[in-house]
Each structure stands twice: as structure tokens, then as C-alpha cells.
Amino acid sequence: MIANNSVLGLIFANMHDSTVNDLTKQRTMGSVLFGGRYRMIDFPLSNMVNSGINEVGVITKANYQSLLDHVGSGREWDLSGKKGGLHLLPPFGHVGSGIYRGRIEALNGAWSFIEHSQADYVLLSDCDTVATIDYRPAIESHIEENADITVIYSQGHYNSAKNQSATVFGMDETGRINDVMINPQMIGECNIGLNMFIMNKLFLKKIVKEAMSRSLYSFRRNVLQAKKEEFKIMGYEHKGFYAKIDSLNSYYDSNMSLLETEVRNKLFKKTSPIYTKVRDNGPVKYGLESKINNSLIADGCIIEGTVENCVLFRGVKIGKNTVVRDCILMQNTIIDNDCNLSHIITDKNVQIGQGRVMTGSETYPLFIGKNAII
Amino acid sequence: MYIKKDCVAMLLAGGQGSRLYALTEDMAKPAVPYGGKYRIIDFALSNCANSGIDTVGVLTQYQPLVLHDYIGSGQPWDLDKLHGGVHVLPPYQTSLGASWYEGTANAIYQNMSFIERYDPEYVIILGGDHIYKMDYSKMLDFHKKKKADCTIAVIDVPVEEASRFGIMTCNEEDLVVDFTEKPQEPKSTLASMGIYVFSWDKLKKYLIENENANTGSKDFGKDIIPNMLQDGQKLYAYAFEGYWKDVGTLDSLWEANMDLINPNIPLDLYDPEWKIYSRNKNMPPQYVGKNAIVENSMISEGSLINGTVDFSVIFSGVTIEEGAVVKDSIIMPGSVVKSGAIVEYAIIGEDSVINSNSKIGIRPELVDNKDEWGIAVIGHNVSISEGTKILPKQIISESI
Numbered sequence: 001m002i003a004n005n006s007v008l009g010l011i012f013a014n015m016h017d018s019t020v021n022d023l024t025k026q027r028t029m030g031s032v033l034f035g036g037r038y039r040m041i042d043f044p045l046s047n048m049v050n051s052g053i054n055e056v057g058v059i060t061k062a063n064y065q066s067l068l069d070h071v072g073s074g075r076e077w078d079l080s081g082k083k084g085g086l087h088l089l090p091p092f093g094h095v096g097s098g099i100y101r102g103r104i105e106a107l108n109g110a111w112s113f114i115e116h117s118q119a120d121y122v123l124l125s126d127c128d129t130v131a132t133i134d135y136r137p138a139i140e141s142h143i144e145e146n147a148d149i150t151v152i153y154s155q156g157h158y159n160s161a162k163n164q165s166a167t168v169f170g171m172d173e174t175g176r177i178n179d180v181m182i183n184p185q186m187i188g189e190c191n192i193g194l195n196m197f198i199m200n201k202l203f204l205k206k207i208v209k210e211a212m213s214r215s216l217y218s219f220r221r222n223v224l225q226a227k228k229e230e231f232k233i234m235g236y237e238h239k240g241f242y243a244k245i246d247s248l249n250s251y252y253d254s255n256m257s258l259l260e261t262e263v264r265n266k267l268f269k270k271t272s273p274i275y276t277k278v279r280d281n282g283p284v285k286y287g288l289e290s291k292i293n294n295s296l297i298a299d300g301c302i303i304e305g306t307v308e309n310c311v312l313f314r315g316v317k318i319g320k321n322t323v324v325r326d327c328i329l330m331q332n333t334i335i336d337n338d339c340n341l342s343h344i345i346t347d348k349n350v351q352i353g354q355g356r357v358m359t360g361s362e363t364y365p366l367f368i369g370k371n372a373i374i
Numbered sequence: 375m376y377i378k379k380d381c382v383a384m385l386l387a388g389g390q391g392s393r394l395y396a397l398t399e400d401m402a403k404p405a406v407p408y409g410g411k412y413r414i415i416d417f418a419l420s421n422c423a424n425s426g427i428d429t430v431g432v433l434t435q436y437q438p439l440v441l442h443d444y445i446g447s448g449q450p451w452d453l454d455k456l457h458g459g460v461h462v463l464p465p466y467q468t469s470l471g472a473s474w475y476e477g478t479a480n481a482i483y484q485n486m487s488f489i490e491r492y493d494p495e496y497v498i499i500l501g502g503d504h505i506y507k508m509d510y511s512k513m514l515d516f517h518k519k520k521k522a523d524c525t526i527a528v529i530d531v532p533v534e535e536a537s538r539f540g541i542m543t544c545n546e547e548d549l550v551v552d553f554t555e556k557p558q559e560p561k562s563t564l565a566s567m568g569i570y571v572f573s574w575d576k577l578k579k580y581l582i583e584n585e586n587a588n589t590g591s592k593d594f595g596k597d598i599i600p601n602m603l604q605d606g607q608k609l610y611a612y613a614f615e616g617y618w619k620d621v622g623t624l625d626s627l628w629e630a631n632m633d634l635i636n637p638n639i640p641l642d643l644y645d646p647e648w649k650i651y652s653r654n655k656n657m658p659p660q661y662v663g664k665n666a667i668v669e670n671s672m673i674s675e676g677s678l679i680n681g682t683v684d685f686s687v688i689f690s691g692v693t694i695e696e697g698a699v700v701k702d703s704i705i706m707p708g709s710v711v712k713s714g715a716i717v718e719y720a721i722i723g724e725d726s727v728i729n730s731n732s733k734i735g736i737r738p739e740l741v742d743n744k745d746e747w748g749i750a751v752i753g754h755n756v757s758i759s760e761g762t763k764i765l766p767k768q769i770i771s772e773s774i
Contacts, residue, residue, distance in 0.1 A: 259661070282644050289669070
């Protein structure tokens with residue numbers, strides 16, 4: 001068993017922002033809303049906490065107001081204790097740190113925090129993957145294998161036409177990584193990296209300082225790819241459900257996949273809950289003429305109309321005689337009476353007036369930005 | 375070092391609630407689930423938090439485990455404070471011996487040292503068994519403005535119910551001129567809500583006198599209020615208008631839940647300015663399945679609905695399987711209604727299982743003799759075996 005305080009969690013809140021421009025216009029990838037009541041950062045944060053990690057740093061770059069609001073003191077994840085806790089690491093946190101150009105520069109900017117931690121190991125995670133993972137066996141495997149770097153991956157379908165910013169790994173029979181491809185032109189079953197890495201702290205320090213001295217900023221290109229022979233890089237397979245958000249389409253599909261009972265059972269386990277900021281909404285209220293079919297609905301919604309194949313976030317209102325199908329409606333979206341919507345994604349606080357008809361398509365859901373009034 | 379507080383709240387939460395039978399067998403009444411995601415005590419605690427009262431003593435006695443666990447540090451209600459906050463106060467032993475709380479006044483008397491630490495000007499006494507939203511700070515302002523010794527919150531009740539309450543007669547200045555606890559022939563319909571603001575020095579004096587007189591009841595309604603009135607102290611009635619519901623009986627608990635889905639009842643759980651806080655269970659959003667029928671109901675987080683739900687309140691983490699029917703009923707957290715089971719006009723406690731093809735309760739229109747009809751009740755952690763029929767008014771507290 002590894003002691004709780006021997007692993008430091010580091011979460012990169014802004015990585016991959018550009019893959020979902022619409023959603024990250026006013027927020028970080030980590031604060032993108034997901035699954036009715038969550039934000040993307042809830043998954044790595046809860047996984048870390050459920051794996052006994054009690055010290056977590058969150059590295060941010062820009063647009064982080066909503067992230068600060070969301071994580072607060074870290075109390076909702078049990079990270080406001082005296083030992084460890086949640087630490088936000090914005091740019092310009094100390095002399096010499098600024099807007100970073102890559103993961104290595106970001107780590108260098110946060111190094112005084114990392115240095116200060118008593119942990120022997122560091123677990124890095126981005127916020128683009130939805131999964132429930134117990135990191136403990138991955139860390140144990142890292143120690144047992146005496147690896148320099150352990151990368152967590154899943155077997156899944158990769159399509160270069162659809163997937164952006166993917167890392168695909170090749171491995172020998174011992175699980176050692178012998179090939180690292182970034183956005184390869186191919187279609188098929190692959191070992192897809194989940195952007196989660198485990199390293200010894202001293203090793204991480206060595207590679208960060210070395211790369212910085214040569215002005216190399218990309219962890220994937222300048223470390224994983226360039227040094228795969230020199231370093232012992234091991235793969236650890238996550239076998240459960242995972243969803244990578246790398247486009248508005250994948251965002252839509254991953255939310256919709258929660259309508260499958262099997263997916264929900266793999267993601268929401270009683271023994272390892274996904275924690276999030278509590279908003280103290282009332283329960284969902286269904287009106288006299290409500291018709292609900294195959295939908296995921298968060299607390300605080302008030303539904304008078306018809307809802308089919310939808311994910312409704314907290315505090316959504318659906319008016320009388322309104323039909324919404326195949327939609328994702330984020331927090332506090334208000335749809336008035338007599339509307340008909342299908343394949344729409346609304347960001348927070350969108351209001352749609354009486355009698356509107358709006359249609360997107362399965363392959364191209366229509367996105368309506370934050371605070372829009374239609 | 376204790377920082378002086380203007381007002382300390384004392385919340386009486388030790389009652390058994392024996393008229394809730396199976397539902398209060400292993401938890402105190404204030405801990406009984408209500409309204410989909412709450413417990414009854416959430417209303418009083420949230421009212422305190424929203425009224426700016428940050429020091430609350432919760433007096434517990436009967437089956438306190440669930441209640442203590444639920445209140446915890448008070449964080450869900452913003453009552454985990456550096457100075458003040460929520461304090462659970464069960465009976466304790468002293469050098470003179472140990473005694474249970476003998477009455478509402480005695481319970482406060484035994485905790486005078488808790489109140490004194492904050493050196494308050496005022497103490498507000500609350501119950502933990504009503505559903506209502508009230509701004510206590512307005513009542514406190516009223517008390518100060520009237521320079522009262524005691525202010526009693528009152529509500530207008532129907533004449534036929536008046537003999538269940540402490541009934542007051544007031545002059546046009548709201549000064550109480552007469553108070554009778556549970557009168558046979560009520561002189562008015564102004565009923566005490568069991569919410570009192572006292573000037574602490576006055577209350578302290580009367581608590582000590584009452585304790586020394588040893589009347590046996592040691593109760594606010596029976597002793598303290600009549601004694602103060604007799605001595606010519608200034609007691610005022612503070613009129614409350616709004617939703618206020620006692621949930622002390624199975625029928626009233628059922629009704630109070632059903633009120634939440636009645637659009638004509640003015641209890642708003644969605645007001646962002648006056649949220650009712652509760653301890654969150656970190657459950658995913660609810661899922662309503664492909665063959666589900668859900669109408670006119672309230673359903674909470676973590677529930678899985680594949681059957682029919684109509685005119686019902688479904689709490690968090692409940693499973694209603696495909697082919698199950700739940701109508702005009704309350705299903706408390708974590709319970710399962712299996713395929714083919716029918717639940718009508720019933721209350722199902724926490725973590726119970728209604729197995730396939732069971733039938734719990736019956737619609738009133740199908741019963742000829744109305745005296746035989748009532749809500750059917752299944753307690754907590756009870757399993758009802760396949761094909762069992764539970765009649766109206768039946769109360770089941772052990773698995774069958």
C-alpha cells in the first residue's frame with residue numbers, strides 16, 4: 001500500500017480548451033459542464049480523492065473565474081483539510097512564471113508548489129476525459145515496474161477525421177511503450193492515451209529542468225516521443241468506461257451516452273461517487289402534462305412539457321406544450337411554452353421565447369451560447 | 375473566548391413523534407425524510423441560516439443517531455462557524471446526577487450554560503417538526519420594537535382545529551391578554567406555532583422559578599407562558615402568514631408532501647433567495663427511462679424511474695422498475711419498487727423493498743366504509759415479499 005500523502009495530484013484545467021471553442025469561450029476545459037450536474041474537473045478531482053490522494057494542485061492559464069467559483073476551497077471534494085488540500089496555481093504565481101506554452105513550462109511555473117509537497121510521486125491529469133478510475137493500482141503498477149513514466153490509456157476506436165489532439169500508443173508484450181503517435185492519420189482500434197501520467201517527483205523535476213534548459217515545452221513531443229527508448233515508459237490500461245471530449249460532437253455524444261444504463265453504472269459507482277459543487281436546488285417537479293422519455297434530469301428542473309432523449313442540467317425549465325428532443329440544456333436554461341427543439345445544445349442561462357422552433361442535426365448539433373435570449 | 379451574540383436559537387428536536395409509528399421507530403421526528411431531498415429539521419435550520427441566526431443549539435434526546443449524523447458540523451446550512459454555529463445538545467450527566475429532558479422548558483433549563491456562553495440579549499425557541507419558511511429576524515425586530523418580554527409566533531387556524539393548539543386572545547396592539555393551552559372551547563383562532571422570542575434575562579428568571587416550583591410538566595405552553603402572563607409581563611403575538619404545516623401524524627406527513635405538487639400551495643422550494651438547504655448525497659441526476667410515465671410528481675437525485683409515477687413524491691436514490699405503478703404515494707430514499715408492484719396512497723420508508731406484484735394501499739374511492747380507509751405505511755429497511763397485499767391504514771415495521 002502506498003501512503004496517501006506520497007502522491008501529489010496535478011490537474012491541468014486549460015489543456016485542450018481549443019478543441020471545444022464554443023464551450024470554452026468563457027471558461028476552462030475543467031469548468032465545462034457535463035452530465036447534468038458536473039463540470040469536467042469533477043472527474044479527475046473525485047478520482048484522485050477516491051484514490052486516497054489528498055493534495056491536489058490545479059494549474060490554470062486563462063478564463064479561470066468559473067473554475068475558481070466551482071472548486072472554491074475544495075471542501076466538496078474533502079480537500080479543505082489541514083493536510084494537503086486543494087491549491088489553485090494560476091499563472092504569474094511567483095517570479096518567473098507566466099503564461100505557459102506547454103505542459104513542461106506549466107510544470108516549471110508551478111515548480112515551487114510541487115517542490116514544497118512531501119509526495120514521492122506525482123499524478124498528472126487533464127480535464128478532457130470523463131471516466132471513473134481508481135488510480136491506486138496504476139500507481140502500484142508504476143512502483144512495481146520501476147517505471148520512469150506510466151501513461152494511462154484505454155482501448156478504443158480512433159478516427160483521425162473526428163478525433164483531435166489524441167495520443168496513440170504502441171506497446172511491446174511487457175506493456176512498455178515503444179511507439180507514440182500524435183494525431184496519426186488512421187482509423188481503427190487503438191490504445192488511446194487519457195492524458196494521465198504517473199512519475200516519481202524527482203524524475204519529473206529532472207525532465208522539466210532539462211527540457212526547460214533546451215526551450216522544449218511539449219511533454220508529448222519532447223519527452224514521450226523523443227525519449228521513449230531512453231526512459232522506461234509503461235502503459236496502464238483503464239478498462240472501464242471513458243469518453244474523451246475533443247469536439248462539440250464528442251461532447252454531445254458523450255453526454256448522450258449517459259442515457260445508457262450500462263454507462264451510468266460504470267461511471268457513477270456507489271463506492272466512488274463523483275463529487276461536485278452543491279447548489280441546494282429543490283427536487284425535479286413534473287407538471288400535469290409532462291411526458292418524459294429516456295432522459296437524465298438534474299435537481300431543480302421544472303418540467304411541464306415533453307422531454308425525450310435529453311440531458312437537462314440543474315434548474316432547467318420546460319414550458320407547457322413544449323417538446324424538446326435530443327437536446328443538452330445547461331444550467332438555468334428556460335424554454336417557454338409551445339416550443340419545439342431538437343438536437344440543440346444550450347449553454348448556461350439561455351432563454352428561448354414562446355413558440356420557437358429550432359432544429360440541429362445529429363451530426364451537427366446547434367449550439368446556443370451563454371446568456372442568449374431568443 | 376466567546377463573542378457575544380444578539381440572539382441564540384434553541385431548537386427542540388428531542389421529540390419521539392410517536393404518531394408517526396414505524397417511521398420514527400429508529401429516528402427522531404425531525405430526522406424523518408420530507409419533500410424528496412430534505413429531512414424535517416432542514417426547514418428550521420435553513421430558516422435560521424437565512425435569517426442570519428448563526429448560533430443554534432439543537433436539543434436531542436429520542437433516537438438521536440440519524441439526527442446527529444445528519445447535522446454533523448452544520449456545514450450544509452452554513453452553520454459551521456468560528457464563533458457560534460450549530461451545537462448538538464443531548465442530555466448529560468452532572469456532579470448532581472443525570473436526568474433526561476423532562477419537558478420543553480426543562481430542556482432549555484438544563485442548557486442554560488450553553489446559552490450564557492454567548493451572553494445573548496434574546497433567545498428564540500424553535501421546534502423541529504414543522505414545514506414552513508419564516509424570517510426569524512423580522513420576528514426579532516418586532517420583539518425589539520414592542521420592547522416585549524416574550525413574542526409568540528401565531529397563525530390563524532380553522533375553528534375546528536383550534537383545540538389542538540395553544541390559543542391566544544390579543545388586544546389591537548397585539549398584546550396577549552389570554553393564553554390557554556389546548557382549550558376545550560377556544561376563544562379565538564390565533565394559535566401558537568411553538569416559536570418564541572424571549573428576552574434572555576426574563577426567560578432565565580422564569581426557567582429557574584419553574585424548575586424550583588417543580589410542576590411536573592416543565593413546559594413552555596403549560597408553565598412558562600401562563601406564568602409570565604399572570605405576572606403581567608409583556609407578551610406579544612407576532613402574526614405569521616404563509617405555509618405552515620405540522621407533520622406529526624401519518625396523514626399530515628402525507629398531506630405535507632402532496633402539498634409540494636399542488637400548484638395552489640404557496641411553499642416554494644425553488645426560491646434562490648430563500649433556499650432550503652440539506653445534506654447532499656452526491657448522487658447523479660435522475661434517469662427517466664424509455665417506458666416510464668411520469669406526471670405531476672416530484673422526484674429527486676439518483677432515482678431510476680422505469681415504471682409509472684403519478685401524484686407522488688420520490689426521494690433520492692429510489693428505483694421504480696418497469697411495470698411498477700406508484701400513485702399518490704411517498705417513497706423515501708433508497709427504496710425499490712419492483713416490477714408489477716402497485717403502491718397507492720402509501721408511505722414507504724427509507725431503504726425498503728416492495729417486491730414484485732405486491733399491492734400496497736388502495737384508492738379511497740374503492741373502499742365502501744370510509745372508516746376503514748387510510749394511508750398504508752411501510753417502515754424503514756422493510757422488505758415486502760412478492761405478491762403481498764398491504765391494506766389501507768396498515769403499518770408494517772418488520773419484513774414480511
